[in-house]
Amino acid sequence: MPEQQNPLKHCIFISLPPSMERDIGDFHVDSSIQIPVQLPDGKTQIDSKTEISFELIVAGMLKVIAFNWEHEHASYYRDFVLAVQPDAPQELTLAAIAQEKKGNYTFAEELFLSVIRLAPQSASFINLATLYSSMATQDSNKGEVYDLYQQKMINILQEGLEVVGEDATLYSEIGFFHLYQGNVELAKEYLDHYLELAEDGEKKKHVQNIMKDINTKLNDDANLMQAYDAIQMNDEEKALVLLASYIKDNPKVWNAWFLKGWALRRLTRFQEAEEALVQALALSKGSSDIYNELALCSLETGKTELAKTYLNTAVDLDDENITLVSNLAYLHLKDGEFDEARKFLEMARVIDPKDPVIIQLMKDYQNQSGETLSSPVVEELVSTEEVITQSKEEHPFFIQGKEETDDIEASFSLEDVER
CATH class of the missing domain: 1.25.40 (Serine Threonine Protein Phosphatase 5, Tetratricopeptide repeat)
Incomplete structure (x- = not known):
């Protein structure tokens, strides 16, 4: 050791x-x-x-x-x-x-x-x-x-x-540690104890100023949560009032702009919603939720192709989100773009083949395209060795060559086999 x-x-x-x-x-x-x-x-x-x-x-x-x-x-x-x-x-x-x-x-x-x-x-x-x-x-x-x-x-x-017991200096050190780590509520707890014990001086004044900022942040975060709750309760107007106050003090927080866009979109104020969502996009690294909301706004204002572009980006960021995938399948189906519609329907079927929306979209696809959908298409990676073994069984006189025996992978689907 x-x-x-x-x-x-x-x-x-x-x-x-x-x-x-x-x-x-x-x-x-x-x-x-x-x-x-x-x-x-x-x-x-x-x-x-x-x-x-x-x-x-x-x-x-x-x-x-x-x-x-x-x-x-x-x-x-x-x-x-x-x-x-x-x-x-x-x-x-x-x-x-x-x-x-x-x-x-x-x-x-x-x-x-x-x-x-x-x-x-x-x-x-x-x-x-x-x-x-x-x-x-x-x-x-x-x-x-x-x-x-x-x-x-x-x-x-x-x-x-x-x-040591109750000690102002230790309380301040622990408080600043949590503040550095981003644990604002924990930092407030320890710095409050520090202020109770500390003697008057420059350090105490410094901590008091920091506490003002912490309390403001915690209050702002509470307002943001209240705005979210208001939207969930269908009180978008209340949410917008809360968000206006929050954004005034925190103009760089993308979540606030997203919530504002969401609330405005639900109020059918699509142009304003789009502006707020673009601001959220500019302040963030991008999220599937923002792109989905932008797609809905674009769709409502007649910009179908832009809506598809936004949804494509949303799916790229979250390809397991069945709502996003089904929305994109619906738009392509609506415009008669059957190949693209099928592509996203197949993606959705892999995520949840029993989803009622997907089942209905599959029926719509079959009625409009005249093509019958069979079992879900699932890509499977198989080695050349497995292909050779299968081919030998099906074709006893299959001749091996270098190209056939190289260690590579081939991509097959059930759809290929059926055809």
Whole structure:
């Protein structure tokens, strides 16, 4: 196991002779408790009579404190270190900061972990959280390593809150973490606690200003949801009033323009609806819902070909949406474009052959085109080997050649077989 995963593998445990028992201030050295000793670099064993030093004992204890706080004697080791070296937390903090600046993050983590066990204070937990933030940014792709250290960061801040108790600084750090992650409601919860505890000053004023923005955003989001609910309840006029206020403060939010277009389209105000939907399209990466609404507006204003174009794009973005596919099949069937109509009918049948709209469109297709639809066309990829085997069975004198035995794939459909 790598050292980073098993940081205690270079520690051994020894017993002190009873003659070593003594009091150091209020602390009593207990010879019945085994103590950890860190092995010198490059060594796998140590001479207990000549090579054990005070520094190696403290180093071993610090490793246990840092990486195995659940150890049955961890508290004893902590008290031991503080008894013989009372200023250890301050010295370790300075050393950790120095290692962090050098980019020795693993060693800095060990030192910071030791500090929060020796003398847990909000600043100690925040120092370690800041280190984890630096370690996360090393993963520029924001992959697994980034996620790991982001999670470690919030975990250590939460632990600090549990250990230290109500602390304004920890509340603000956790609040800003969630704000950065986009968890606005969680951020508000922790920053509200910060404002309750914080003393007046520039930082508090800064957080108060941020809270104004957060409250505005949350209120705006609530208005957006109310607008959506109003449309669902067939109260489009109310939705438009809510959306006008929202868009005034948030002109770059595409969802709001989409809802406005949707409401206007339902009110048969097609030209205005189309303008709102085009704005939604400009502010977004495009969605099948926007293109579908644009198609409906175009259809209502006599622009059938444009409606088909919009629906084609919608289907490209969401080819499992039976509504979009059936709408496109209907438009082509309506215009007598039977090949295109059949293409999209076949797509729809694969999605849901029992859909009543599709069943009716199939009947309409057969009545208008005079062509009988059989089983759904399903494309199946088969290898050349399978084709050869089948052909041998059907044609015993089939002769193999290089072209027939190459490892390629051919596309066949049930329709091809039937014909």
